[in-house]
Amino acid sequence: MNEKSQARKDRLIKGLIIILFLGGIICLVIPFAKRALLSYRIESVSVQQTLSVPTNEVSQGSVIIQPPTLSETLALYRHQPEASLGRLVIPDVAIDVPIFPTLINENLLLGAVTMFPERDPNQENLVLVSHHLWNETLLFGPLMNVQPGQAMFLSYGDQVYQYRVTEIKTVPATEISVMDNRQLGELTLITCDRPTLTDQRLVVNGTLVKEEPDEIKEKMHNAQEQGVKTISDNRLIIRHFGWLLVCVFIIMLVLTWIVIKL
Template sequence: MRNQHKQLKIFRRRKLKQRIAMVVFILGLLVLAYEPLMNLYIEYSVEKTLVEEVKPLNEVIAQDLEQTDLNKPVDTYYDMDSRQIVIGKLAIPSVSLKLSIIKGVGQENGDPMEKGAATNKEGQEMGLRNYVLSSHAMKDPTLLFSPLFNVDYDDKMYVTDEENVYVYNVTAIETVEPERVDILDDVDGRQMITLYTCTQAGSKRIVITGDLVETSEYIEKTATYFNN
């Protein structure tokens, strides 16, 4: 009887070890699969957003004003719009970057920076003041803002609202602490663009700044910068 009880305990321990080993194996597979699956999801989201219709910013602002309580104080100048409206496109040909520009960094309906480049400030307009965009950096060097790590001085950056194309020349590349919120600020008399993303370690940010050098009409020739 004691021998049977001992064998039963050994059997149960063996089964428990097998189950633990299976759980560890499955968790290992999930960890290994996470990054490739996330990359596929990001790639799909970017491609899907790139074919969405660009909505004119003036129409979006007009709708916002109709629904705004002008007596309500404004808590922040960050654009927390969570509707994920596509208001333009961004292209940096030198590093093969093409993304939709999404209004706002609000995340109630998902993270807009998993689909494209998000505007940061309320009321920012292409070609005026400091036009700020942010997105994620991935281990895949082709996704989202990962190509920014290969941008060089004097590279051209293009943004469009599909009415005009605004061309910026890269004038500064720097790595800053996350607390450097002054990168969002306007600079008197300067029409510029700021693109930023976290480094792979996540402890700092790479910031690409460019000055406006040209504004042209969005026509077949200039549209080629943004087409796949």
């Protein structure tokens, strides 16, 4: 009877060890898996562009801008992207993202969102917001490296625009005056100052540069061509990261089997 009790106790202890071991491994793997899935979705998603820009204010959703959860990342794979209004390209820091009209978290994870899509870029302050993720080559993460004087290109509807970075600053998240419309041709980019929960925002402001549309289109096209290699390199890194996760999972199974046999 004592031997049976001891055997039952040994099995219970072994089971608890296995559960704790697997739980620890899962806790370690989940953040990396989330990052790999999110990076791949951002880099591989196909977005259609519309040439029509809203002339009336768009009803925006209520979104708290913060690092995405695993459930939000998985939901992104089921989300069908809405048509974009254009693209933002900043060649010096390898930014090339679509611009969406509606403030929902899925759009913030796939590109940038224009807070006031009805504003005229020629004579008003166009405000774009996006995420700053752990992988600072994605979305608005590269804004951390932007410098005054650098060029920013914007396709918006059927028009193209060029801006020059004039101001870079960090403000409290409650400082909404940076989005005010000063009746000037401006571009304002807003993101978190770091890829974790924060109450500060990085704000990059640019002023409109008057040039011929054909010249701007050529410059923007050349900038996007330069960015193709960056995107390819990112995808290669993500692919290698995916294989690393597979190896970790196999090692986890082997170690579990060893624990069971102890």
